[in-house]
Amino acid sequence: LYSCLFPYPGYPFALFQRYFLFQKEVYLIHLFNTLTGLSIAYFNFGMQFTHSLLCILIQFLILRLMGRTVTAVLTTFCFQVTYLMAGYYFTATENYDIKWTMPHCVLTLKLIGLAIDYYDGGKDLEVLTDEQKQFAVRGVPTLLEVSGFSYFYGAFMVGPQFSMTDYQKLARGEKTDVPGQRPNSLVPAVKRLILGLFFLVTYALLSPYVSDEYLISDAYLEQPFWFRCFYILIWGKVILYKYVTCWLVTEGVCILVGLGYNGQDMSGKPKWDACANMKIWLFETTPFFTGTIASFNINTNAWMARYFFKRLKFLGNKLLSQALTLFFLAVWHGLHSGYLVCFQMEFLIVIVERQVMDLMQDAPVLRAWASITILKPLYYVLQQAIHWMFMGYSLVPFCLFAWDKWVKVYTSIYFVGHILFLTLFLTLPYIRRALVPRKEKLKKAE
Template identity: 80%
Template sequence: MGRTVTAVTTSFCFQMLYLLAGYYFTATEHYDIKWTMPHCVLTLKLIGLVLDYYDGRKEAAALSTEQRRYAIRGVPSLLEVSGFSYFYGAFMVGPQFSMTQYQDLVKGELTDVPGQRPRSFVPALKCLILGLFFLVVYTVLSPYIPDEYLASDAYLEQPFWFRCFYILIWGKVTLYKYVTCWLVAEGVCILVGLGYNGKDEKGNPKWDACANMKVWLFETTPYFTGTIASFNINTNAWVARYIYKRLKFLGNKLLSQATSLLFLAIWHGLHCGYLVCFQMEFLIVMVERQFIDLIRDSPFLSALNSVTILQFVFYVIQQAIHWMFMGYSLVPFCLFTWEKWIKVYQSVYYVGHVLFFSLLLVLPFMRKIFVPRKEKLKKAE
């Protein structure tokens, strides 16, 4: 089909329909480890491959800086496409990388020592050790906070504060299994050189080209947007590059973001829990951004937020809210079926939906109270 819109459309439809058919015929009510898991990673790779090939037909001036970096000018061979698709360091759980990155790896260009193998053993080992640390934490703690307990009668009999606190701790620990997989896979990519990302201002090599986790940010950020920026980085970057930014023709960032999250939900599987999880993420991020803007634009709230003694108190409260509702969003993602996750949401009286929908309605009125008219006019200008 060549470098055409027909090729892009056909490839996208085929890859997604094949994946969704796999989900339909093999999915159960539990977390499934089967061929669909690596295939969902492959689906993104092949969709991105065709889009990069399509971009290769355009003049450099017509492409963005990012598109120029990934555009494929030649025609990859079958061997190159196979190596790219089934590269052992990333075929199971990611990370995502482009054909041009893979070609640079094969040419021996991804190294901090030109003409020699990369000196990447130590940074790769650090990733492995960090991944094993989170593996131990998850292995030790997860038996005490199993997913099944959330849908049990014993959980429903607990007081409301306990049910909320359990969701908070459970959500935090549940994410560690993903952290473990991504850190170990990143270590493999670093070891072979795929993780090489040039050098910093001081001339030190950077090995974060395949980073799927920013562990320190993940553990310390009090913001939902901070967790999103630190978690599953390469997949989020892939969606931003190939879905969100290519929906620019819609003329609405919010609509583009909602469509991108819808794509992510469908890509994860056919369970309704995925849709609910990403809908909740969209709502929380939208409210959080409005709240941050409110504090920034309000002299009173900004002054209050800058009081040193109060900063620690605010941080603790933010973290509690942050991880409580991160766990709340994960409930349908991990329990999958309607019968299970709706039971949990009912037990906590849909507290996340009630709180964030209420804030969405209240925040415009709060702006009128806390933001002076001159600040509003300045922002409008």
Template identity: 75%
Template sequence: TIKKQGAWVAQSVKRSRSQGPGMESHVSEEFASPSAPPPLCYPLAVFFRRYLFFKDSYLIHLFHTFTGLSIAYFNFGNQLYHSLLCIMLQFLILRLMGRTVTAVLTTYCFQMAYLLAGYYYTATGNYDIKWTMPHCVLTLKLIGLAVDYFDGGKDQNSLSSEQQKYAIRGVPSLLEVAGFSYFYGAFLVGPQFSMNHYMKLVRGELTDIPGKIPNSTIPALRRLSLGLVYLVGYTLLSPHITEDYLLTEDYENHPFWFRCVYMLLWGKFVLYKYVTCWLVTEGVCILTGLGFNGFDERGKAMWDACANMKVWLFETTPRFTGTIASFNINTNAWVARYFFKRLKFLGNKELSQGLSLLFLALWHGLHSGYLVCFQMEFLIVIVERQAASLIQESPTLSNLASITVLQPFYYLVQQTIHWLFMGYSMTAFCLFTWDKWFKVYKSIYFLGHVFFLSLLFILPYVHKAMVPRKEKLKKMG
């Protein structure tokens, strides 16, 4: 879950402050932290490139399995048996049940039940680095594996182009499943990738220079460097902008405008620890070649196959849907591919979207804050689409929105609303227990719920009043 994926950054920064005030100690402690192995995976990636890239597949699978198990043992000790058990049972499900709907449903039920049981028995009121952190990543991997294996047994003409890309035609061996599951560059915090993509890496196909190791060192270092920039920013700001302050009497005693501004700034800043984590990990994937995504129309190699962040879009978009499209990309793509689109039989896009967000909330954990956060996301996206449709279809609003001189003002207003209510949603996500998030929401009069629920009911009437009948008929036609 993303809260746990960012926890190694937050915990390491806290530890580093206890060692001294210098920035050098902050950054060096981050790299030395036992709960922060992604930077330490770079030497493993270099070794793989230098000695194993074109070697026999069984050697590559063994290397990935051994290094992943070592990382698991280093962080969680004997609790690595949780991942071993689920991988072994998943392999048996594939072999014994075959390419059947029963195998897919069994996988969904078993893997999610095991994860949720883990959350239940290990839950505390704090963010802890526990075996459930990598296990939530593994859960999605194994479910995706089962669905792709199921698709591999269908007639290719009955599959969409996306399903054809990911469908597994062969029968994975236990060693292949283990190597895929324990790949060191993604075992702890992701990103998600398919078995087919992993097997391309094993076969030496993920390179921009056929027959040679990928020319990916510079792209990998760029993502690592960008991740370190966010790490430094988080380290500098974390003493001054904390979620704990939201729970203090001092916060409640400040004026309403101050409480809103603080929530806005915190909402932007709190995501930096996740951005750091994903950028650093993406660099490892790029270095191995797993990040290779073919060539663009100009023939330039693309290294974004494992990108979990679109940094420029994340920093500049004034829309909630823009943040969703730029943040935690691979997990969102996984949910779209293996859950949302599989609910097409319901015949209701909003219902499918709501169930997908419910699945995401449960995948993150059993605390009420996750449900509230994703409920807010669902509400905000619906209202944002209504507002965009209204502005586009109303001649008056469309003309007003196109006034060039007012564009900076519109952008500022949009960004203010955007990050204020991103912070509002993230409050429930990060505080996650009912007593905490309810207290903060009460202190700002449930502003987010009042604002967006009001718009949800008002906008249809505004649309009816401001959109000419001919525009409505054109839309219906």
């Protein structure tokens, strides 16, 4: 819960910037964001705030000395990732600790993204995709600008990720639904804050009854198999609420200051989801693993897609690009074995889920059973139970970190997730061959 309290200083800071710095000289906004971000870093980590300061200074020098080159991008990636890995190595414990590496992993992505966008800014528009044109940095950022971008108080501790171009628009007073005036963002910001507080209270009330400690206790191991599986289902759902809380509260800060403005929808109403890390309705209602992934930590996933997955297009293999992206995502979280196991499991589950969905669509027998109206509520409940059981199963190593802890839990439930999904992965092609008529296969191929 302590980590959930970090974003709250952002609201008075955002109110001050909104009412006293809107459309003022941009250097004042950069200075304000730098000083407030540094104060948050110093308050939480003491002199360890110098780690972020050093990486930002070196990043500025890389941009200035190496320019818009592939060398600058590769140097940035190697230096920033190596520095983060070294931080993980020298501060690692077997528990989840609030230490300087927590905001530094957010900063690492932000600075790598800046280097890539700066590199794109030196290319001709004809060779850039529409997305790259949107985020390419054309000018040469100053040290104060890079510092303000990096230390922005609304996203320094836990995100969300945003681009330098969006930050520059914020500093110029362009992130508003009413040009020349302060954004009408008070109500949308308060709504996200209230929603975040709701999940905070929910987590505070439920977490004492579904703790990590109980998972590795003898009392848990003495329970029957069905109870151990059901406990993981509930635990996995509740444990994610602390992340949901942080992201909703920080999103409110970004909306309040204007950074969350994302243009207008088809009806002309302003959208405030540019910094949204959660799609709450989808998160709570989807029965699919892919749906949960699409609703959770949205900006980090978008960053991975934009700056890593799509940049691996030269490999010519989408599955390999996905695997490498998930590997980088795992290592970015930390050096514990649990992160690798978690994302490996996620990769396997998503592949199997897509195969099952295709099979349900292509196999006439399964399609007929799935279309029976009276059985749809039963299907939904069953899907949700499977979905959250194995979502919790994947989160066990992510949250317990150490090899001896997560292996103990997996052993207690006989590695049921690995056995089930590996079996499905190996047998689904044969099941498909038996259930899908040849004409359906030909139609799919066309």
